[in-house]
């Protein structure tokens with residue numbers, strides 16, 4: 488009787504305790520952790536990097552836009568002749584340089600946008616031309632790459 492009671496008690500405790508405890512832990516805690524990790528990996532370093540590139544490129548394009556306005560205003564206030572004054576042509580050259588850098592920054596922002604779109608669509612890292620996977624090393628070096636090395640070269 489005594490032995491049976493002890494056995495039954497121990498059995499109840501270990502079964503109930505282990506099952507309830509393990510069940511709760513795995514379904515809530517580890518489930519949530521796994522979900523977070525998966526979400527972080529999916530949203531992960533590539534998306535973070537692309538968003539940073541896009542953000543920086545847009546900020547640079549905006550800064551250059553301001554610089555171009557400043558150059559224009561400097562020219563207006565100095566009242567020089569673009570066509571014939573040597574300083575005028577320097578300013579025109581400076582403006583065209585700024586415009587070129589601004590355009591390339593804007594293009595980089597668009598490329599990052601496109602890459603983010605592919606990431607969302609699940610086609611990121613797939614060559615747009617041949618449909619084969621783009622080498623991870625290439626994506627690491629050029630996260631906005633839409634073409635594999637063979638198609639790009």
Ligand SMILES: [Zn+2]
Nearest residue numbers: 614617635638
């Ligand atoms: Zn390709």
